[in-house]
Amino acid sequence: MAGARIPEDQRRDELLAAAYAVATRDRLGGLTTRAVAAEAGVSNGLVFFHFDSREGLVLALLDRVLETTVLAPDTKGTEALSPVLRLLHTIERDIEGLPENRDRVALLVDFWVMGTQHAGVRERIQATLGAYREAYVPLTAAAIESEPERYPGVTPESLAAVATGFVEGCAIQVVMDPDRFSVPAYLATLRALVLHDAVPPAPAGRQP
Amino acid sequence: MAGARIPEDQRRDELLAAAYAVATRDRLGGLTTRAVAAEAGVSNGLVFFHFDSREGLVLALLDRVLETTVLAPDTKGTEALSPVLRLLHTIERDIEGLPENRDRVALLVDFWVMGTQHAGVRERIQATLGAYREAYVPLTAAAIESEPERYPGVTPESLAAVATGFVEGCAIQVVMDPDRFSVPAYLATLRALVLHDAVPPAPAGRQP
DNA sequence: TCGTATACTGAGCGCTTGGTCAATGTTCCC
């Protein structure tokens, strides 16, 4: 039964896939080495052969999740819009993509909370979120430059922090209270706040 | 050593205080019955005598934390302001109070995450946050009524949801990344977004 | 003074966990 059947990298991937399945089902607290081994159909010891420790497994899973999670604003198709509308449109697109990725977002929230107590996790997540925030800076800079008198004391960085913070806040609400959280209502309010006049109608949808 | 020395309610309070100390130090994951007993200087069994189970202890602690946490907008001293400024001022006051309560907010975040998997915890937290949101509705209703043409498709409820969601998002950032999160920069940006013109200067402070 | 209700102790049980390791199966090169 035991033997060198599968090259190491492939087994690692299998185990990480099993870990992802367990973590999205039972959260990080349920991610035990035995549960991963059972999910992958291998023995408990093999997990330690490939990852040394549970911590190694968790960190490898975090790296995998961060790598395969698109965390960059998608500005495609918005080139013709005004800077402010472009920024708004990008935020909206990020928020709209959240509900369909609820499992993954929930797992990321777990890692996020874990990062409060674990320096390695914290650094990885802060780096990723920092890159996400910085990717917004060109958009926010253009928006501020288009109406500088409207944004006194607001820097591209601070506006990017608020924009990504808004998306992150929505992500957490999607995880925590998906039934009450209404994406269309949120976006309509965001539009009304950001666009002081001539507000295009929000997309149709349930509004509380 | 053992005996009926202290009336039940007092011991319960002592144990809850010990649980609070443990939970703010080691988070919910470190809240074991033995740790609480050691913190209170009593035996392990006494925890079960007073709370039946670890779950009972955790729920009692949650109730205590929710009761003693002021989660209602403070509008004192804002009666003379315009509705929009009043809403803004209230949000700012809530956000400014977060950093000094970081331990407590961190504990609430832990409970919040726990609520994802525990119906009892979820119900308690949703009820509290729902009451917080509803307490904002009079403020948001007045703000919308003062400039209805500016808020098409925005209801008092949806604006209250965004306002409290903004505060909650800030709370989580205070817990997760307190060094980078800048309250003054956030508030300045919020002011610029909400007030379309004649923006009063934001309070001085570090801005990233 | 004695009995009873109550608060309290701490050893211990059963279970799960992360982690170790000697043994074993498999592959591949010589």
Place this chain on the structure above:
DNA sequence: GGGAACATTGACCAAGCGCTCAGTATACGA
């Protein structure tokens, strides 16, 4: 074909967990 290198197993260990319980000390009414 034989052996070195590697992947894999599963029993096992120590530690920590929630929880139980027989027993003990205290307060108090009769």
